[in-house]
Amino acid sequence: MAEIPKPKVGFYGFTGCGGDLLTILHCEDELLDIFNAVDIRSFLMASSDVHDDEELDIAFVEGSITTDHQLESLKGIRKRSKVLVAIGSCACFGGPQAARLGYGDWEERFKKVYGEVKHTVARPRESYPLDEYVKVDCCIPGCPIDKHQFFFALTRLAKGMPVELTTFPVCAECKWNENECLLLKGELCLGPVTAGGCNSRCPNHGLPCIGCWGPTKEANVASEISLLKERNFSSEEIINKLRLFGGAAMVRRFADLLGIKTEEPAGKPRQKKARKPVAAGKAKKKTASKSPKAKSGRKR
Amino acid sequence: MSLNRIKIESLARVEGHGGITVNFKDGKLSKVTVDIYEGPRLLETIAVGRIPSEVVSLTCRICAICTISHRYASLRAMEKALEIEIPPKVHLMRELMHCGEMIESNALHVFLLALPDYLGYPSAVHMVPDHAEDVQAGLRVKKFGVKLMELTSARPIHGENPVIGGFGKYPSKAELLRFKYEAESLIPDAERGVEILRNLRQPTYMEEGMTFMCIKPEHDRYGWVGDRILVSTGEEFNAWDYRKLTNERVVPHSMAKRSRFQDKPYFVGALARFNLLGERLDGAAGEHFRRCYNLSWIRNPMYNNVAQAIEIVWALEEVPRIVDKLVAYEEDPEIVAPSRDRGAGSAAVEAPRGTLYHHYEIADGKVIHADIVTPTAQFLDMMEEHIRVAAENLVKEGDTEGVELKLEMIARAYDPCISCSTHLVKVRGLDK
Numbered sequence: 001m002a003e004i005p006k007p008k009v010g011f012y013g014f015t016g017c018g019g020d021l022l023t024i025l026h027c028e029d030e031l032l033d034i035f036n037a038v039d040i041r042s043f044l045m046a047s048s049d050v051h052d053d054e055e056l057d058i059a060f061v062e063g064s065i066t067t068d069h070q071l072e073s074l075k076g077i078r079k080r081s082k083v084l085v086a087i088g089s090c091a092c093f094g095g096p097q098a099a100r101l102g103y104g105d106w107e108e109r110f111k112k113v114y115g116e117v118k119h120t121v122a123r124p125r126e127s128y129p130l131d132e133y134v135k136v137d138c139c140i141p142g143c144p145i146d147k148h149q150f151f152f153a154l155t156r157l158a159k160g161m162p163v164e165l166t167t168f169p170v171c172a173e174c175k176w177n178e179n180e181c182l183l184l185k186g187e188l189c190l191g192p193v194t195a196g197g198c199n200s201r202c203p204n205h206g207l208p209c210i211g212c213w214g215p216t217k218e219a220n221v222a223s224e225i226s227l228l229k230e231r232n233f234s235s236e237e238i239i240n241k242l243r244l245f246g247g248a249a250m251v252r253r254f255a256d257l258l259g260i261k262t263e264e265p266a267g268k269p270r271q272k273k274a275r276k277p278v279a280a281g282k283a284k285k286k287t288a289s290k291s292p293k294a295k296s297g298r299k300r
Numbered sequence: 301m302s303l304n305r306i307k308i309e310s311l312a313r314v315e316g317h318g319g320i321t322v323n324f325k326d327g328k329l330s331k332v333t334v335d336i337y338e339g340p341r342l343l344e345t346i347a348v349g350r351i352p353s354e355v356v357s358l359t360c361r362i363c364a365i366c367t368i369s370h371r372y373a374s375l376r377a378m379e380k381a382l383e384i385e386i387p388p389k390v391h392l393m394r395e396l397m398h399c400g401e402m403i404e405s406n407a408l409h410v411f412l413l414a415l416p417d418y419l420g421y422p423s424a425v426h427m428v429p430d431h432a433e434d435v436q437a438g439l440r441v442k443k444f445g446v447k448l449m450e451l452t453s454a455r456p457i458h459g460e461n462p463v464i465g466g467f468g469k470y471p472s473k474a475e476l477l478r479f480k481y482e483a484e485s486l487i488p489d490a491e492r493g494v495e496i497l498r499n500l501r502q503p504t505y506m507e508e509g510m511t512f513m514c515i516k517p518e519h520d521r522y523g524w525v526g527d528r529i530l531v532s533t534g535e536e537f538n539a540w541d542y543r544k545l546t547n548e549r550v551v552p553h554s555m556a557k558r559s560r561f562q563d564k565p566y567f568v569g570a571l572a573r574f575n576l577l578g579e580r581l582d583g584a585a586g587e588h589f590r591r592c593y594n595l596s597w598i599r600n601p602m603y604n605n606v607a608q609a610i611e612i613v614w615a616l617e618e619v620p621r622i623v624d625k626l627v628a629y630e631e632d633p634e635i636v637a638p639s640r641d642r643g644a645g646s647a648a649v650e651a652p653r654g655t656l657y658h659h660y661e662i663a664d665g666k667v668i669h670a671d672i673v674t675p676t677a678q679f680l681d682m683m684e685e686h687i688r689v690a691a692e693n694l695v696k697e698g699d700t701e702g703v704e705l706k707l708e709m710i711a712r713a714y715d716p717c718i719s720c721s722t723h724l725v726k727v728r729g730l731d732k
Contacts, residue, residue: 015339018316019364019457025408026456028443035425046412047423048708066339096358097341109345117550122337124555144364144457198455205454205461205468210357212458240350244358 007057007158010042012077014063014070015127016095019144020088021045021062027147038158056081058157064090064097064129064247067122071133078134083157086130087150089143093214093247097127100243102251102260129248138163141195143212143245149197166197169216170209174200182208186231188241193219212245221254235259306691306703316718320707321553322691329695332688334680334711336554338718347670352378352638352660353464355667359658362672363717364457365408368401368449369651370672371462372525373658378464380645381662382638389629390466396622397452397462398524398649399615404445404456405652406570406608406615409715410493411438414605417709418500434496437489441612444486448479448619465636476623483619487584490616493609494588502606505699506690506710507599510682511564512572513545515650522573522580522614524650530576531561532598540646542657546673556677556718565681568654569715570607571597585614601686602713608652641665651675653715676716683714 013021025046027034034040038058041051059081065071078084086092094101100109106126130136138157140149153163171191174181177200182189189208191200195216202209215221221242228238239258243250251260306322317338323331343362347355356378360371372394379386411434412424421427424435446456451471453459461468512532517523529537529545537545546559560566574581574589575598581589588610597603646659654675661669687707694703 013317015341017361017364017367017458019361019367022364023457025412026404026442026446028439028446031439032425032428043423047425048416049422049426063339066341067337069337070339095341096346096361097343099346106342109342110340113340113342113344114550117552119552119555122339122555124340127339127341143361201454202460202468207460207463207468210354210460212357237351240354244346244350244354 006037006039008041008054009038009154009158010052010056010059010077010081011040011045012042012059012061012073013045014061014074014091015066015097016063016088016090017144018045018062020091020140020142023144023147024060024150027151030147030151034154038154054080058083058085058154060085060087061130062087062091064094064127065125065133066097066127067124069122071125074130074134083137084130084134085138085140085153085157086136087140087142087145089141089212089214089245089247090127091130092139092141093245093249094127094129095143095247096244098129098247099245101126101128101248102255127247132248140165141213142197146197146199166195167217168196169219170194170196170198170200170203170213172196173198174203174209177204179203179206182206183227183231188228188233188237190224190241192227193221193224193242210244211241214245214247215242215249215253219253221257225257306707316716318711318716318718320687320711322687322707324695329688329692332684332691333553334684334687336556336680336718338555340555344670344672347667349666349668351665352382352662352667355660355670356464357458357460359670359672360458362674365405365717366401366651366653366656366674367458368397368453369649369656370658371453372398373647373649373656373672374660375462375464376525376647376649377645377658377660378662380647381643381660382464382645383640383643384465384636384638386466386636387633389470389626389633392622392626393452393467393470394462395525396619396626397449399619399622400445400448400452402445402524402615402652403612404442404449405715406612407438407442407445407490407493409652410497410605410609410612411435411442413715414709414712415493415496417705417712418497434492437492441486441489441493441616444479444482444616451475451479463635465638466633467635470632473627476627480620480623483616483623487613487616490609490612491584491588494592494606494613497606497609498588498592502596502600502602503706503709504596504600505693505697505706506601506686507596508686508689509599510601511561511566512575512598513561513566513568513655513678514573514576515539515648515655517577517580520580521582522577522585524573525648527648529648529655531566532572532576533562539648539657540659542646542648542659542673546657546678548673548677554680556680558681559673559678560681565685566678567601567682568675568678569604570611570652571601571604572654573650574607574610581610581614583614583617585610585617588613601683601710604713604715608715651717653717654679674717676714676718679714680716683711683716686710 187208190211191209194211195213319335454461515526516528527539548557644661657673659671
């Protein structure tokens with residue numbers, strides 16, 4: 001029988017903590033199997049054996065885009081990959097570094113941190129998730145990702161099959177785990193609106209969900225906000241919590257609810273193809289060419 | 301052979317994105333830079349205006365490999381600021397989670413990232429056909445560290461269980477004892493790493509005297525947490541005076557800030573800890589230290605790999621001692637609430653790759669200022685210096701074959717964490 005060629009896979013990291021790639025390196029029992037099951041062409045964090053000009057079947061990309069150079073690399077990866085998978089909250093939503101997206105204060109904040117020094121190594125820009133710039137075929141959320149979801153995605157994709165990850169919120173897992181409801185105890189828990197898949201780890205430990213997997217597909221943020229307000233949390237507290245890991249998803253989907261006036265942010269990246277502005281994602285109507293960030297079709 | 305420039309675009313087998321550039325002019329070395337092109341995150345500006353618990357969840361996300369150290373340092377700093385006294389059981393649990401990270405991070409670096417260089421492979425996976433046992437031993441030890449982090453912090457990376465004032469939930473006695481016995485059983489695997497490294501010849505072309513710094517533990521044993529900082533010049537500082545030690549500045553070729561002490565580069569990490577506190581190592585780790593230590597340890601950063609390998613042995617011996625004390629407590633303490641909503645606090649802990657400082661100022665229950673100085677930001681200047689000396693010596697001796705790998709090995713010996721170094725936190729003081 002003719003041997004089926006192993007799918008060619010690349011692992012890449014942009015701006016983030018490295019936690020999603022590290023989650024893969026933390027699969028000690030499966031690590032050697034993974035390296036055997038697929039043909040890993042690039043995994044700079046683990047190996048200096050790198051082939052970065054080849055066609056790939058699957059590219060796994062961690063981190064958000066915060067420099068021009070990264071944007072070029074991302075486009076290159078997209079061009080030579082059949083399937084591009086965003087792994088982790090930074091790649092999917094922009095990460096905690098995108099918690100102020102839409103406020104238009106990026107340039108000012110950059111100066112606060114680095115002063116007036118002109119960097120020669122990288123042209124920085126505000127943090128955006130991968131799908132702001134290229135087509136993303138699959139998103140594995142998490143801060144960091146869960147290794148079982150990664151195995152699931154890898155094995156499905158390696159066989160050319162579609163990947164459907166959890167569609168229910170943390171709240172559902174929490175109930176299956178028979179935890180005492182923290183919302184009812186008066187704590188600011190984001191379980192009802194956060195993507196499940198972590199097995200409700202924080203509530204299992206008696207701690208409220210901080211929303212680190214980003215909003216779930218059918219998140220009812222409006223109801224969560226009114227529920228929390230009934231329990232005497234201020235709008236500021238609620239918005240701070242929702243935005244810490246919600247990144248671009250919050251701006252695109254819930255700008256009105258969160259009072260984000262989506263002004264054109266400073267240092268805003270340009271995009272060639274303008275997309276349709278989405279009503280909920282835009283407070284003001286602008287011409288399509290000026291609002292590349294808004295998008296309606298994509299949920300994640 | 302004439303050289304104009306040696307350029308290593310992307311350092312492999314390190315966390316984050318950095319490179320090395322060595323420039324020559326008229327056949328002479330003119331400039332060495334360790335370039336850090338990790339993208340900026342400005343997490344510092346995200347921290348301001350948030351409540352302390354959110355900032356603890358945020359700052360640990362600076363880095364996945366040092367997540368526990370970041371969390372530990374931020375918890376200590378916040379508790380100082382908010383005047384929280386934590387019970388002894390919480391102390392012990394934190395020591396245990398810290399051991400987990402040291403075992404995980406050091407094992408990852410020693411076995412999977414550094415060892416392939418010495419043995420001539422591009423990665424640990426490529427080593428498997430010839431050195432399966434060594435790789436497996438490393439993976440076993442690393443896996444134990446990861447599991448210990450999961451046990452104590454609720455997740456291998458960015459676990460939220462350690463909170464200001466205590467822990468959400470404590471592991472059962474049975475679980476703790478299982479970890480105790482497993483730690484004991486893994487000591488031979490860790491010792492295997494020490495033996496391999498001890499028998500390898502360490503390159504010497506980069507040797508150059510160093511200043512070392514590390515935390516002085518509060519007790520008289522070896523340890524990683526305290527409020528005093530030891531310097532190899534014989535001086536001692538309070539941890540809250542860390543700015544006198546680190547003197548940060550911004551340079552154009554790096555998204556990470558740089559540090560110097562008394563205008564000299566300095567080293568932090570396992571090698572610094574062993575040079576300053578090695579005599580305190582007890583048990584099998586102490587024996588290995590005395591057998592391996594030599595005078596090159598004060599000049600040669602490659603011995604950081606050996607020091608890390610021995611530190612794994614010490615941490616594995618420490619786990620049973622901590623577990624024995626932990627299981628003596630019948631009750632799980634409640635999370636201690638803050639006694640005030642304003643204040644300032646600085647704290648230091650040893651991350652696997654060196655001393656890490658967190659400093660916060662809080663008013664009306666919100667963080668108004670945050671400052672974090674990471675180990676990698678502190679040692680990048682020292683790394684540049686060692687790479688410069690190595691490049692000079694190798695070119696002088698005409699030994700330029702594979703010079704890139706030789707320079708990269710020096711960088712890797714430091715076990716840099718580039719995400720960390722780049723995303724350090726500082727807001728005030730720059731508003732000029």
